[in-house]
Amino acid sequence: MQNNPAAASPRAFDFTSASFLIVAFLTGxxxxxxxxxxxxFLTNEVHVRPAMVGFFFTGSAVIGILVSQFLAGRSDRKGDRKSLIVFCCVLGVLACVLFAWNRNYFILLFIGVFLSSFGSTANPQMFALAREHADRTGRExxxxxxxxxxxxxxAWVIGPPLAYALAMGFGFTxxxxxxxxxxxxCGVMxxxxxxxxxxLKVAASGSIEAPRRNRRDALLLFVICTLMWxxxxxxxxxxxxxxxxxxxxxxxLAGLMMGTAAGLEIPTMLIAGYYAKRFGKRFLMRIAIVAGLLFYVGMLTVHTPALLLAMQLLNAIYIxxxxxxxxxYFQDLMPGQAGSATTLYSNTTRVGWIIAGSLAGVVAELWSYHAVFWIALGMCVAGFACLMRIKDV
Structure with a gap:
C-alpha cells in the first residue's frame, strides 16, 4: 500500500517545483x-524634480514595510499563504492599471504605492511557501x-531591457x-x-522564537542586508x-547594464547555493561585500560603456x-518562522529604498549623480564592519 504514494511523490513534486519556478519568474x-x-517615469511623465523622485522611493518603501510586515505575521499565524499570494497578485494588477493611466504624483504615491506594496509582497510569500514545502517534503x-x-x-535579465524598450518605443502605459x-x-498559476x-499546531508554551543570540545576529544581519540593498x-x-x-x-545602456548584471547573477546564485554548506553563509556574504566595494570604486572611476558592462560581474557577485x-541566513536564524524571516529579509530591501530614496535625490540635486556613488561606497564599508561581528550558520 505504501508503494503507490512513494511512486507518485516524485512526479507530484516535480510538477509542483516547475510551478514554483514559473511563479518565481513571473513575480520577478x-x-x-x-x-x-x-x-x-517620474521625471519624464509626472514631471517632478530629483528630490521628489527620491521622496517617492522613500514613501514607497515605508508603505511597503507596513503592508508586508502585517501580512507576514498574519501568514505565519493563520490563513492560507496560497490565497494570500493570489490576493496580492490581484492588487498588483490594480496598481499597474493605475500607474498606466494616472499621472498625479500624490495619487500614485498614496494609492498606487499602497496597492503595489501588496503586489510586491507576493514574492516573499511565495518564497516562504516554497521553504515550507521543501521542509515538509524533505527536499534540500x-x-x-x-x-x-x-x-x-x-526575469531581471529580460525585464529591464524589455521595460526600456516598451517605455521608449510604445510608452509607459x-x-x-x-x-x-x-x-x-502569476495569480492564475x-x-x-x-x-x-x-x-501546523504549535504548543501553547509556544516557543518558535529564536534564541537570544540568534535575535542579536538577526538584527545585525538586518543591518548588513539593509546597507547592501x-x-x-x-x-x-x-x-x-x-x-x-x-x-x-x-x-x-542603462537597461543593458541591469540585464547583464541579472544574467550573471544566475550562475552566481547557483554556485553560492552549492557551496553554502561547505564554506558557510558568512564567508559567502564576505565575498559579496568585497565585490560590492570594488564595484562602487569602479563606478566612481570608470566611464566607458565596455568597462561599465564588464564591471557588472562584480555587481552580480555582490547582489x-x-x-x-x-x-x-534569516530563515536559519529564525527557525519555525518562515514567513516572518522571509519578509524581514524582504524588508531590508525596502529599508534600503528608504535610505536610498532619502539620499539619492538630495545628493544629486546638491552635488551630482556621480557623488551618489561615494555614499554607496561608504555604506559598503559600514556593512563589512557589521559582517565581521556576526556568527556563521
Whole structure:
C-alpha cells in the first residue's frame, strides 16, 4: 500500500517545483518591468524634480514595510499563504492599471504605492511557501531556494531591457499594462498549481522564537542586508540618470547594464547555493561585500560603456550572493518562522529604498549623480564592519 504514494511523490513534486519556478519568474518579471524605469517615469511623465523622485522611493518603501510586515505575521499565524499570494497578485494588477493611466504624483504615491506594496509582497510569500514545502517534503532547501532566486534573476535579465524598450518605443502605459498581465498569469498559476500548506499546531508554551543570540545576529544581519540593498537601490535610482545626464551615453545602456548584471547573477546564485554548506553563509556574504566595494570604486572611476558592462560581474557577485544566501541566513536564524524571516529579509530591501530614496535625490540635486556613488561606497564599508561581528550558520 505504501508503494503507490512513494511512486507518485516524485512526479507530484516535480510538477509542483516547475510551478514554483514559473511563479518565481513571473513575480520577478512584474517587478523588473516597473522598478528600473520608475525614476525616468517620474521625471519624464509626472514631471517632478530629483528630490521628489527620491521622496517617492522613500514613501514607497515605508508603505511597503507596513503592508508586508502585517501580512507576514498574519501568514505565519493563520490563513492560507496560497490565497494570500493570489490576493496580492490581484492588487498588483490594480496598481499597474493605475500607474498606466494616472499621472498625479500624490495619487500614485498614496494609492498606487499602497496597492503595489501588496503586489510586491507576493514574492516573499511565495518564497516562504516554497521553504515550507521543501521542509515538509524533505527536499534540500538551500539549492531549491537558490534555483528560485535564479528564476527571479532570469526575469531581471529580460525585464529591464524589455521595460526600456516598451517605455521608449510604445510608452509607459503599455509597459505598466504588460506588468499587469504578468500579475494576472502569476495569480492564475498560484491558484491552480501551488500547494496549500495547512498551518501546523504549535504548543501553547509556544516557543518558535529564536534564541537570544540568534535575535542579536538577526538584527545585525538586518543591518548588513539593509546597507547592501541600500547601495543597490542608490544604484538603480541613480545609474540611469547618471548614464544619460552626466556621461551622455545612450538610454539603452542603462537597461543593458541591469540585464547583464541579472544574467550573471544566475550562475552566481547557483554556485553560492552549492557551496553554502561547505564554506558557510558568512564567508559567502564576505565575498559579496568585497565585490560590492570594488564595484562602487569602479563606478566612481570608470566611464566607458565596455568597462561599465564588464564591471557588472562584480555587481552580480555582490547582489547574487546577497539575494541567494541572505534570505536563507534569516530563515536559519529564525527557525519555525518562515514567513516572518522571509519578509524581514524582504524588508531590508525596502529599508534600503528608504535610505536610498532619502539620499539619492538630495545628493544629486546638491552635488551630482556621480557623488551618489561615494555614499554607496561608504555604506559598503559600514556593512563589512557589521559582517565581521556576526556568527556563521
Amino acid at each position: 518579471i512584474a517587478g523588473a518591468l516597473q522598478t528600473p524605469t520608475l525614476s525616468l 532547501a538551500v539549492m531549491f531556494s537558490s534555483i528560485l532566486r535564479a528564476q527571479v534573476s532570469l 503599455v509597459m505598466y499594462l504588460s506588468a499587469a498581465v504578468a500579475f494576472v498569469v 498560484v491558484w491552480l498549481f501551488l500547494p496549500t500548506m495547512p498551518k 541600500g547601495t543597490n537601490s542608490l544604484y538603480i535610482i541613480n545609474m540611469p540618470l547618471f548614464i544619460i545626464n552626466e556621461l551622455h551615453l545612450p538610454e539603452k 547574487g550572493i546577497l539575494a541567494g544566501i541572505g534570505m536563507l
